[in-house]
Amino acid sequence: MEQAPRKRKCDSDQSPTPVCIVHVDGLKYADTMVEPNKILLAFDFDHTIVDGNSDTWITGCLPDPLPVTLKQDYIKGQWTNYMRKVLAYLNDSGVTVGKLKARLKEMQLVEGMAELLCWLASEHDRFDVILVSDSNSLFIDWILQRVDLQHVFGHIFTNPATVDACGHVLLKPHHSHSCSRCPVNLCKGQVLREYVASQPCCFSSIVYVGDGANDLCPVLSLSCKDAVLPRKGYSLMRWIKELLSEDSTNVLPHIVPWDTGFEILQFLQRITGTT
Numbered sequence: 001m002e003q004a005p006r007k008r009k010c011d012s013d014q015s016p017t018p019v020c021i022v023h024v025d026g027l028k029y030a031d032t033m034v035e036p037n038k039i040l041l042a043f044d045f046d047h048t049i050v051d052g053n054s055d056t057w058i059t060g061c062l063p064d065p066l067p068v069t070l071k072q073d074y075i076k077g078q079w080t081n082y083m084r085k086v087l088a089y090l091n092d093s094g095v096t097v098g099k100l101k102a103r104l105k106e107m108q109l110v111e112g113m114a115e116l117l118c119w120l121a122s123e124h125d126r127f128d129v130i131l132v133s134d135s136n137s138l139f140i141d142w143i144l145q146r147v148d149l150q151h152v153f154g155h156i157f158t159n160p161a162t163v164d165a166c167g168h169v170l171l172k173p174h175h176s177h178s179c180s181r182c183p184v185n186l187c188k189g190q191v192l193r194e195y196v197a198s199q200p201c202c203f204s205s206i207v208y209v210g211d212g213a214n215d216l217c218p219v220l221s222l223s224c225k226d227a228v229l230p231r232k233g234y235s236l237m238r239w240i241k242e243l244l245s246e247d248s249t250n251v252l253p254h255i256v257p258w259d260t261g262f263e264i265l266q267f268l269q270r271i272t273g274t275t
């Protein structure tokens, strides 16, 4: 991704919703978020729910770093293909599925995320919670099982993974798409748009929580009544700043950078009047 794509101007906010300005890191953001009815809350997983990257975390099963020749096999935008090779290498090195699972269960959630997800589990009347991740279904299931929080997510959109009879992890792409800014196996923007279109009712707003460059595409689908919550210090925040610097007249979704799940919890409680 060489340059942040231009954010379209919001043309959906026809109502005279009062606009206030939120100041974040010295930048101004239009805040037109309306009082919600039912909100779609979409989470990324790596570096958002868990405090690390589950795909790279598993290499800790090995006594040594991955061979340089294997790392050089990575082609930009084709992470899933690379992960297949990493998983095969781990298997050849004697790392069983049991060891992978045990390693992943050691991953810690981001501070405050367990409290946030527990609160959301009791707020199904207000939120439809989904997960959109470029990890895979096995890793996500194992980690969420440990903390007993799978039930919080109504849908999990990720790369499907299974274990075959020989104990090999088989990894497939989530879908195919034509989006030029996303990895070939997953366009989170398309996932979000298709999910919203598939629902019988409209959401009052969408809140997207993420950290990475591949979270930018869904953010570009958001309107001024929605919100993006980029993790502070991670690349999504930098991409959003670049969008803002391109054209100061752009009306973006409400932007709420965060460090911990507690800040996300406070934001959600504020917009739903549940503080």
Ligand SMILES: [Mg+2]
Residues within 6 Å of the ligand: 044, 045, 046, 047, 048, 210, 211, 212
């Ligand atoms: Mg992430």
Ligand SMILES: [Zn+2]
Residues within 6 Å of the ligand: 179, 180, 181, 182, 186, 187, 188, 189, 190, 217, 218
């Ligand atoms: Zn995309």
